Amino acid sequence: SSELTQDPAVSVALGQTVRTTCQGDSLRNYYASWYQQKPGQAPVLVFYGKNNRPSGIPDRFSGSSSGNTASLTVTGAQAEDEADYYCNSRDSSGNDVFGTGTKVTVL
């Protein structure tokens, strides 16, 4: 079972702001990275580290971290942001682990 817990689903009105969280004890020591996955496609990196957004990712995607919780925020959500989002970090052994995933619906 995953040591990184995410809300199963969240919804947001078009143009509004949505935040999805990732909880786990290892996040006190490691940053999270965040991946967007649309149906039938491979995951795409959208945010990582303390404050890093890959080239080509809109600046409406941002991340933060506090204690055992990492957050991904989409400010001004667009229809194309509807997807599954996964966090990734380390488990208690220092190995990779993915979060349980959040389905984001844009209304």
Add this chain to the structure above:
Amino acid sequence: QLQLQESGPGLVKPSETLSLTCTVSGGSISSSSHFWGWIRQPPGKGLEWIGSLFYSGSTYYNSSLKSRVTISVDTSKNQFSLKLTSVTAADTAVYYCARRYASSHYDYWGQGTLVTVSP
């Protein structure tokens, strides 16, 4: 532009060994800054990390799969491979290969390949 491509059988019988290869193009697998990993996703479910490898041969495995998994590298072919033994229907999934930058993030992914375990 770096590209990763998974290849291997799409159908494996129960109790047999699943074997996949990831071919890296547009960059060298012998990079001191990167790890190379396998991640899978059962139909309708989330992502599961299987394991990672450094070009020198150092490997790291998911503890839940460790007894059945081997990841290896062939630097001469710019490829790395996954072997998963004694498969069952629970191993049916889309298998992705990906590049991880240091201990940070997966920046490049393959398109994924569906492997079905069925008689």
